[in-house]
Amino acid sequence: MILPFHSLSGEPFLYDSFTNRILAVSETLHGELTRASGLVSGIMDPVVRMACIQAGLRDGEPGIDSPEDLRQSMELSGLGLSKLVLGLTHQCNLRCRYCIYGGSVPGERTHEQAAMSLETARRVLEQLRARSQVPRSVIFYGGEPLLNWDVLRFFVETFDLPGGAERFAMATNGLLLDDPDRLSFLVAHRVLLNVSLDGPGHDRMRVTPSGEGTLARLLKVLGTIRQAHPDYYSESVGFVATVTPFTRLLETAEFFNSDELFAGKVIVSSWVFDPAGALGSKEELEGEKSRQNAEWELLRRSYPRNYGRGLPFDDGLHLQKMLAIDQRPIPPPSTIPLNACCYPGLNELFIDAGGRVTACERTEHFQLGEVGEELCRPERAEEMASRYHEFVSRHCPPCFAHRLCNKCFAQVGRGRLDEETFLSLCEDQRRAVRRSLELYVTIKSERPDAFEKEKTVF
Numbered sequence: 001m002i003l004p005f006h007s008l009s010g011e012p013f014l015y016d017s018f019t020n021r022i023l024a025v026s027e028t029l030h031g032e033l034t035r036a037s038g039l040v041s042g043i044m045d046p047v048v049r050m051a052c053i054q055a056g057l058r059d060g061e062p063g064i065d066s067p068e069d070l071r072q073s074m075e076l077s078g079l080g081l082s083k084l085v086l087g088l089t090h091q092c093n094l095r096c097r098y099c100i101y102g103g104s105v106p107g108e109r110t111h112e113q114a115a116m117s118l119e120t121a122r123r124v125l126e127q128l129r130a131r132s133q134v135p136r137s138v139i140f141y142g143g144e145p146l147l148n149w150d151v152l153r154f155f156v157e158t159f160d161l162p163g164g165a166e167r168f169a170m171a172t173n174g175l176l177l178d179d180p181d182r183l184s185f186l187v188a189h190r191v192l193l194n195v196s197l198d199g200p201g202h203d204r205m206r207v208t209p210s211g212e213g214t215l216a217r218l219l220k221v222l223g224t225i226r227q228a229h230p231d232y233y234s235e236s237v238g239f240v241a242t243v244t245p246f247t248r249l250l251e252t253a254e255f256f257n258s259d260e261l262f263a264g265k266v267i268v269s270s271w272v273f274d275p276a277g278a279l280g281s282k283e284e285l286e287g288e289k290s291r292q293n294a295e296w297e298l299l300r301r302s303y304p305r306n307y308g309r310g311l312p313f314d315d316g317l318h319l320q321k322m323l324a325i326d327q328r329p330i331p332p333p334s335t336i337p338l339n340a341c342c343y344p345g346l347n348e349l350f351i352d353a354g355g356r357v358t359a360c361e362r363t364e365h366f367q368l369g370e371v372g373e374e375l376c377r378p379e380r381a382e383e384m385a386s387r388y389h390e391f392v393s394r395h396c397p398p399c400f401a402h403r404l405c406n407k408c409f410a411q412v413g414r415g416r417l418d419e420e421t422f423l424s425l426c427e428d429q430r431r432a433v434r435r436s437l438e439l440y441v442t443i444k445s446e447r448p449d450a451f452e453k454e455k456t457v458f
């Protein structure tokens with residue numbers, strides 16, 4: 001399948017998903033392929049059709065790896081259990097208005113009192129050892145993981161042995177990092193911190209149970225960490241900004257790009273669309289979305305100028321996507337991988353506060369096993385991969401985005417894996433891939449050496 005598209009400055013290009021190539025073409029060829037819906041066989045002009053065939057363009061559709069292929073390739077990769085995510089507690093000291101655990105999203109857990117016990121933690125270790133699965137990185141998740149300090153410390157001290165985990169990380173709201181003893185422990189063990197910080201809109205969304213904003217407190221804590229432990233702050237503290245339809249993107253970019261606290265960082269953005277309508281009415285959300293789309297477009301159009309300037313928010317929006325296109329394999333594998341990142345239960349595991357095991361923290365609705373029983377029942381892992389394979393093999397081969405799309409199990413209803421949700425994401429995915437291609441060719445046309453230096457970093 002071929003996607004004809006234009007760069008942001010109007011030059012015609014093609015992306016051929018079969019060969020993974022991007023080609024600068026004439027306006028005539030671009031027009032012919034657009035009229036033929038991206039199919040060489042649909043081009044009416046025989047001369048243009050022949051020129052396409054001679055240039056190696058064709059209509060073929062690659063096959064999709066089977067669940068078994070995926071399992072084998074993940075096993076052969078030798079990656080082992082690269083990531084273990086531990087949901088230490090459901091409790092949280094905040095009540096963020098967009099939090100899926102806040103009680104407004106049907107079917108999701110709430111901030112109840114469940115916390116992982118030391119006994120469960122010991123069992124997790126025993127069972128992983130019995131399976132010879134030593135995770136390379138361990139990530140603490142919640143609620144707010146710092147609220148279960150004893151278990152967090154137990155895992156760090158026990159895994160922090162020869163042959164144990166290489167890295168620890170934590171998703172945190174950051175407010176409890178004001179305890180100097182705990183902070184020293186985290187610094188000593190080089191625990192990576194992924195701090196949630198939304199920028200100027202922070203106080204509207206990230207609030208205490210009594211509704212107070214938390215930005216000033218968080219900035220104070222971060223300033224203290226940076227002053228007391230400058231190396232740790234620069235190497236081990238990262239940020240995630242949650243973007244809701246109410247987020248003012250231009251102000252948010254200004255906030256992160258101009259404050260010294262974020263110099264040298266890349267701000268990862270996490271987009272929340274408020275499906276439960278907890279943040280505003282449908283009309284309000286739609287109005288905010290169209291304002292936000294216009295702001296996003298302004299940031300995208302300025303990225304060819306801003307790439308390379310080390311702007312934390314702009315790089316967070318675009319850089320990884322640009323690198324994924326730049327580093328795409330040519331020629332590509334003959335089949336499309338079923339899921340680019342993992343086979344359920346093999347490369348990643350999420351264990352929640354009550355000992356339920358799922359493939360990751362974003363697939364909480366598909367249980368693979370249980371602490372104290374089997375951590376991952378092979379038939380459940382197979383069922384998950386097969387259900388996903390059904391949708392992918394039915395819909396992805398004729399889609400131009402199949403080599404650049406971010407698809408994974410987690411996107412489909414947090415593991416519920418229903419076809420309607422799978423398909424509902426596709427238009428957005430295709431639009432995102434197309435926009436990234438437009439941006440990529442624009443940057444590369446202006447700066448042929450773009451993304452070379454990142455190859456050595458990423």
Ligand code: SF4
Pocket residue numbers: 092093094095096098099100101142143144172173
């Ligand atoms: S800090 Fe995280 S877990 Fe706590 S309320 Fe906010 S989003 Fe939810």
Ligand code: SF4
Pocket residue numbers: 392395396399400401402403405406407425426427429430
């Ligand atoms: S956009 Fe949808 S159909 Fe296309 S590759 Fe992605 S998941 Fe498949």
